[in-house]
Amino acid sequence: MNNTPVLKVQDIHKSFGNVEVLRGVSFEVEKGETKVFIGPSGTGKSTLLKCINQLTIPDRGNVWLNGREIVHSHVKINLYRQQMGMVFQNFFLFDHLTAVRNVEISLIKVKRMNRKEAREKAMEELSRVGMADKANSYPAELSGGQAQRLSIARALAMDPEVMLFDEPTSSLDPELTGEVLDVMRKLARGGMTMVVVTHEMGFARWAANEIFFMDEGVILESGPPAEMFTRPRFERTRRFISRMTELYAEEQSDG
Ligand SMILES: Nc1ncnc2c1ncn2[C@@H]1O[C@H](COP(=O)(O)OP(=O)(O)OP(=O)(O)O)[C@@H](O)[C@H]1O
Numbered sequence: 001m002n003n004t005p006v007l008k009v010q011d012i013h014k015s016f017g018n019v020e021v022l023r024g025v026s027f028e029v030e031k032g033e034t035k036v037f038i039g040p041s042g043t044g045k046s047t048l049l050k051c052i053n054q055l056t057i058p059d060r061g062n063v064w065l066n067g068r069e070i071v072h073s074h075v076k077i078n079l080y081r082q083q084m085g086m087v088f089q090n091f092f093l094f095d096h097l098t099a100v101r102n103v104e105i106s107l108i109k110v111k112r113m114n115r116k117e118a119r120e121k122a123m124e125e126l127s128r129v130g131m132a133d134k135a136n137s138y139p140a141e142l143s144g145g146q147a148q149r150l151s152i153a154r155a156l157a158m159d160p161e162v163m164l165f166d167e168p169t170s171s172l173d174p175e176l177t178g179e180v181l182d183v184m185r186k187l188a189r190g191g192m193t194m195v196v197v198t199h200e201m202g203f204a205r206w207a208a209n210e211i212f213f214m215d216e217g218v219i220l221e222s223g224p225p226a227e228m229f230t231r232p233r234f235e236r237t238r239r240f241i242s243r244m245t246e247l248y249a250e251e252q253s254d255g
């Protein structure tokens with residue numbers, strides 16, 4: 001069972017009305033790998049992540065988590081979702097709860113930890129993202145970068161098998177983007193299994209074991225960063241990467 005991928009996605013199709021948004025997407029993620037999805041707006045990247053954690057049910061295709069089939073199976077969906085940490089562009093924090101309460105709430109309600117254990121674990125996760133000193137702040141009192149780091153801590157607290165990130169920095173100013181990417185780099189280095197949708201080419205180049213270029217509902221091409229950045233097969237890929245590299249030059253310079 002050693003070479004069972006943590007995540008296997010096979011031939012995912014999804015239409016909304018008569019628009020086919022995903023037209024057969026397949027990929028795998030091994031333990032400890034970071035796979036990065038890039039591509040123009042509207043090409044189905046978010047829909048793909050939602051199909052993976054079953055926020056959206058694909059029309060066709062399947063997903064396996066550690067070899068266990070998910071779509072159309074009898075796996076309890078909540079049990080499955082717990083094993084996938086999801087971080088969105090907008091943080092989806094509980095505004096009426098402090099940072100530490102945001103993290104510990106699902107430890108208490110879902111993992112059934114007692115308050116003391118949950119508090120300890122929550123503080124550990126906050127430290128991991130550099131937010132221990134903000135434990136008693138409410139989301140409204142946090143910067144965008146801090147709020148996003150908090151939402152990462154909340155996802156990590158569930159000890160997920162894989163972390164899914166959907167443009168986690170695209171609502172942040174450049175200076176706040178850096179602190180979130182630093183946390184993600186640290187996770188990647190620490191062996192976390194990750195699927196990341198991002199426009200941050202510096203991060204993609206540094207962190208990705210493999211980059212997937214999505215175009216019109218399919219993976220047009222994929223490869224390790226060295227290949228995708230220097231000799232992509234398609235002109236569309238080359239143009240996209242060079243445009244994004246210019247747009248996000250900030251991150252390139254310290255990435
Ligand atoms: N729930 C929905 N109902 C109808 N259409 C949808 C729904 N969700 C997504 N779409 C459509 O599917 C297409 C792909 O959307 P998706 O959000 O997956 O793209 P994306 O690659 O994540 O784009 P972006 O880079 O802008 O985030 C878009 O045309 C979008 O309008």
Ligand SMILES: [Mg+2]
Nearest residue numbers: 045046047166
């Ligand atoms: Mg999207």
